[in-house]
Amino acid sequence: MANVPWAEIREKFQAALALSRVELHKNPEKEPYKSKYGARALLEEVKALLGPAPEEEDERPQADDASLQSEDPSLRLPAEVVEVEGPVAQRSVRLAVIEYHLGVNHIDTEELSAGEEHLVKCLRLLRKYRLSHECVSLYIQAQNNLGILWSEREEIETAQSYLESSEALYNQYMKEIGSPPLDPTEHFLPEEEKLTVQERSKRFEKVYTHILYYLAQVYQHMEMFEKAAHYCHSTLKLQLEHNAYHPIEWAVNAATLSQFYINKLCFMEARHCLSAANVIFGQAGKIPTTEDTTESEGDVPELYHQRKGEIARCWIKYCLTLMQNAQLSMQDNIGELDLDKQCELRALRKKELDEEESVRKKAVQFGTGELCDAISAVEEKVRYLRPLDFEEARELFLLGQQYVFEAKEFFQIDGYVTDHIEIVQDHSALFKVLAFFETDMERRCKMHKRRIAMLEPLIVDLNPQYYLLVNRQIQFEIAHTYYDMMDLKVAIADKLRDPDSHIVKKINNLNKSALKYYQLFLDSLRDPNKVFPEQIGEDVLRPAMVAKFRVARLYGKIITTDPKKELENLATSLEHYKFIVDYCEKHPEAAQEIEVELELSKEMVSLLPTKMERFRTKLGQT
Template identity: 90%
Template sequence: MAGALGPEIREKFQAALALSRVELHKNPEKEPYKSKYGARALLEEVRALLGPAPEDDDDERAAEDGPGDQAQGAAEPRDTEGPGAQRVLRLAVVEFHLGVNHIDTEELSAGEEHLVRCLCLLRPYRLSLDCVSVYIQAQNNLGILWSEREEIETARTYLESSEALYNQYMKEIGSPPLDPTEHFLPEEEKLTEQERSKRFEKVYTHNLYYLAQVYQHMEMFEKAAHYCHSTLKRQLEHNAYHPMEWAINAATLSQFYINKLCFMEARHCLSAANVIFGQTGKIPATEDTPEAEGDVPELYHQRKGEIARCWIKYCLTLMQNAQLSMQDNIGELDLDKQLELRALRKKELDEEESIRKRAVQFGTGELCDAISAVEEKVRYLRPLDFEEARELFLLGQHYVFEAKEFFQIDGYVTDHIEVVQDHSALFKVLAFFETDMERRCKMHKRRIAMLEPLIVDLNPQYYLLVNRQIQFEIAHAYYDMMDLKVAIADKLRDPDSHIVKKINSLNKSALKYYQLFLDSLRDPNKVFPEHIGEDVLRPAMLAKFRVARLYGKIITADPKKELENLATSLEHYKFIVDYCETHPEAAQEIEVELELSKEMVSLLPTKMERFRAKMALT
């Protein structure tokens, strides 16, 4: 690169860069930006020494262009060898650093002005080896700035423009370009081609990372996942990652694949997260991470807990997906569907190799082997029987215990409760695969034992929604246990008083918690709402239906009590029918339960009349 450069300019610029790198906590507490302001003053001196920017029609046009016009359809790169061009390039580099400086000190409008000026100066040269890296970095910073303003379309345009320019440059030129720090260095101090390449690829990786965030914000989830995967893959390839951050991003990506029911891809992301997280504290400190990640134990344990929660979701969703594919219309195991899925299993295994080629793959060599070793211990095909489901359950439970080590009820109430609810859900779905009814009862009992203590400690005023969720879940667990005990009793010729007492006890507990849930919907005057909110409509209708059914299941030898129970049961069935007549949207939420309620509304009065007649005769 030609063009004489005086020692004063060079020294001031290097001093400005050194001050820019000073960490905020090393400044005085009352002047956190002292070093940034010092760097800014030096950069402004350098700009003054370089002289004013030349007037140029191209620059004026660039100022009028939108961000998307500034990297598209680039002409042949203008020659940057002349002294005039060199001064323009150096001025642009100073404008770039001033822009970043102002953004770092939270002066966003001023930062934007400097970055736009940088782009204006560089526009004619943007595809040249001297300028492309600065140009892309300026656009990346503007993309982040507009994203923080929640002007996502503008941010997207800048970032997509950077991506297009990178691709065009690599296709047409390809040589490692100059880094922004090199424009003020003597020839003998310039970076090696290898270092330039490393820095330029890092700039592009950042571009992809920011694009992933923007697409996520725009709910373009497929694109966001693609860019997130590309970012993670490139970070590994270029050995430019922080293990803890990389692992949590990979684990987060797994959640996208879980929601898409792509379990092989999700398993790969989580396995890679485990392996890379294991490197935390073993990677030496760098310019970007002056302190080793292992020096922050609280953050380490938090991230470990977050990755564990992603594993829990993997196990739970895979088991629940298997349940959905094998259950009949009342939620029990359908043996015919189970047989069909067994027949399909062989086909799934035969296709495994081709699926693997489409799956997300991270790492090469030893790293790839380490990730595969974790993967091989975890199934990705839907479990078809209790033993296969139990494998996933035990893995999920292992991560429940790991997550609870950090997310304790003291300090992390909501997170802790969510982990416990997931643990309960694991037991619930495992019970679906269990054929022994007594053992199923014990699984539901375990759920109740872990859920009941939660609502004792929760203030319903602050945790109303969580309280409702838990009350409903406990009620349903008691309800399932009662159904199982009734089924066990039905198989006996003469159920003893102990079983009858147990059924009634479970019934009473289920009623208690359903009633607590329904009472939580009442207004401050204890009046039940005429219009039930959309967010609780289905659970409220289900609670009413199950309360009606529970009253009909109470076993009693007292005819008067029996009649009272039937009347209460009818009252709840009638509520469902009447509510759905006046609120058609509710009918869509509980189609099956509504039909059964209508049936019971027509049958129960006759049954009650027969009962009264029988009582009158005795």
């Protein structure tokens, strides 16, 4: 060992690290990996200068392959502290450092198998020393890279094994030893150039943050959503604590996490994530450029506006879901506001503001000091309890609408057709649920009219061949909206002693429009020969049956003074009711999808023939 040229080794190693950090776009266009290959050559030279690996460390070739960990019980147990003492141990560790960097180098140049081989060699060399102060960080980083590699191969369970092993090792080290370990870059530095304790601590915490970040993705992929959310939240908290984050990326991740909480109806937690996203996103462009800064930090204004739009869309979902949840809790069996339920919820509201809320808030809280205050300031402007009346619902509606306008600034129909339409549909849904809280029927009609005005233009230029599903969704929603408006106008007319011809005409026009869009939807289900399917697909079964039911009801609601025309309308209505009954007899599984509509259809199939016979008798007498 005395003859090893340490000065030359250190110089080559530092040069290799410098080349490894060269950004790809700074290489020649035809040689994008030129700097990586240069770094690799230097690392191979260092490896040759260090000499072969000690034989005693190479006896168990499969020991640290995560795919074979079940065959190696020792890796299932907590590690033992074995210090790196003596020249053999030191050489093993230095060779492991080189194997690690070679592994990362090969992965960076898309040579995954070679990268895996070097990383596994690194783990084998460090196996007995993995809990030591000198090796724990290097060992964890090698496992993390293997976890990412296997994740990219869609071998998620193997990736999970590596990453959970890293987490367990980190936790054991912090519990049993705790002092900031040596960073992998320090093994070839002279004593006077080694890192401070503070810097080591910062780097080791960054390694731990990476474990949590990648585990969050693995659990998400495995549909373990509860765990994924927990690890994502922990990652975001650590990034803030250590000031190791990119504002735009962090904000989008926090906003995305809010969607998990929204789906769980945890609106306080969702609001906190979204408020934090707003505050941190506001830092974008204000942070000095560093070597860690990504292209998303100010160099790409389009990406900035896209991410801003994505966060806005998460806010829209928050406002919409909170309002819809309130509607579900207060509506009666026909979808109208139940005043008794509303009173009960008012009484329960005080209980919602108990100590549990402060505990939950503390558990989810991001940031400290000024940052925490800034997030709280945003939170205080947004309610998280379910709105119980029109004024409270209107607050959420206006906030949601503000974010609709913000999202549409980027997601315009020219270039982002599907995204734009989804945003408009959410805007329509905000009006729909606000109308639920409105007691004035005329004002409710106006809200539905606004929905029509924003939805109808969407399908004018959409090619049904490419946007069939979107077309169907919009046609169905427009039909429903006209249907609701007609019902409201009928209710208004019923309160009048003598509705004038203008109101009657209005009701019939709304009826005609609803019929038009229901029929467009039903026609979209026909095959190229314009034949309606004998068996309707599961994905459109309920919408198709509901459309048939409502068409039947609409024909029965047409106001006319002509008995012959009324008889024709009743016959058409009966035809659609019979379709529903006959279809459910042929396909019993369909009955479960439309229980209420089926019962009413059976009733109408029984009653309408008698009513029609009376009309025929009346016509015969005339």
